[in-house]
Amino acid sequence: MKTFSMKPADVQKKWLVVDADGVVLGRMAAEIAKILRGKHRPEFTPHVDCGDNVIVINAEKVQLTGNKRADKTYYRHTGYPGGIKSRTAGEILDGKFPENVVIKAVQRMLPRSRLARKQLSNLKVYAGTEHPHEAQSPEVLDIASMNSKNKRSA
Numbered sequence: 099m100k101t102f103s104m105k106p107a108d109v110q111k112k113w114l115v116v117d118a119d120g121v122v123l124g125r126m127a128a129e130i131a132k133i134l135r136g137k138h139r140p141e142f143t144p145h146v147d148c149g150d151n152v153i154v155i156n157a158e159k160v161q162l163t164g165n166k167r168a169d170k171t172y173y174r175h176t177g178y179p180g181g182i183k184s185r186t187a188g189e190i191l192d193g194k195f196p197e198n199v200v201i202k203a204v205q206r207m208l209p210r211s212r213l214a215r216k217q218l219s220n221l222k223v224y225a226g227t228e229h230p231h232e233a234q235s236p237e238v239l240d241i242a243s244m245n246s247k248n249k250r251s252a
Contacts, residue, residue, distance in 0.1 A: 101148035102141060103142040103143050104142075104146050104148050104236065105146070106146055106147070109146065109147065109148050109233055109238065110141075110151040110163075111149075111150055111151055111215055111220075112150045112151070112236075112237060113133050113150065113151045113152075113153065113231060113234040113236035113237065113240050114133065114150055114151070114153065114237055114238075114239040115152075115153050115154075115155065115237070115239065116130065116151045116152060116153070116154045116155070116161060116237055116239050116241055117155055117156055117238075117242075118154050118155065118156045118157050118160045118200065119156040119159040119160075119244075120159060120161055120242065120249050120250055120251060121158045121160060121161065121242050121248055121249055121250075122160075122162070122163055122247070122248055122249070122250055123161065123162050123179055123199065123200065124163075124203065125241070125245070125247065126154075126160065126200075126241050126248070127200065127201075127203035127204045127207055128207055129244070130152050130154070130204050130221065130243050131204050131208050131246045132153060133150050133152055133239075134149040134150070134204070134208065134217045134218065134221060135149050135214075136148035136149035136150070136154050136234050137215060143175050144206035145213065147213060147216055147217055147220075149217055149220060150220070151221075151222070151234070151236075152220065152222070152239075153196055153221045153222045153223075153224070153229050153231050153236055154197075154200055154221070154222070154224065155164070155222045155224050155226070155227050155228075155229055155240075156224075156225075156226065156227055157196055157197040157199070157200045157224060157225050158191060158197075158225045158226070159197075159201060160191070160199065161250040162187055163250065166187060167186070167187050167188040167191070168186060168187075169186070169190055170186060170187040171184050171185070171186055171187075172187065172190060172202065174186050178236055182186075187199055191215070191250075195225075196222040196225050197224060197225050200223050201218075201221065204218065204221055205218055
C-alpha cells in the first residue's frame with residue numbers, strides 16, 4: 099500500500115455559501131474550519147491547502163447559546179502599557195463589523211501556522227445577504243439542517 103499525498107496542482111476547489119441566519123456560532127465555525135482545511139475530503143493532505151472556499155452571509159444574525167452574547171469577551175491590546183481593550187460579543191454583533199465574530203471563531207479553530215493563515219484567506223464573511231461572488235457559482239451548504247442543535251430561534 100502507498101499513502102496518497104496530494105500536490106497543490108491536483109487541488110480542485112469548490113465555492114460554498116453558508117447562511118448564518120439563526121445558526122449557532124460555534125457549530126457553524128467548526129464545520130467551516132473543517133471545510134477550509136479540507137478534512138471533509140478523502141484525499142486530505144495536512145501540508146497542502148486542499149480545502150474549499152467558503153462564503154458566509156447574514157453574519158449579523160448568527161446565534162450564541164446561553165448568556166454568551168453578554169458574557170463572551172473579546173480582548174485586544176493597543177501596544178501601549180495598560181492598553182488592553184475588551185468588547186462583548188453582543189457589542190460586536192450590534193456594531194459596525196459583526197462579521198468579525200464569525201472570522202475570529204473560525205480562526206481560533208484552525209491551527210496557528212502559515213498554511214492556516216492562507217486557508218483563512220479562503221473565507222469570505224458578509225454581514226448582509228449580498229455577496230460579490232456570484233461569478234464563482236457557489237453551492238449552498240445548509241449547516242442548519244445537518245443537526246437539530248445547529249439552529250436556534252431568536
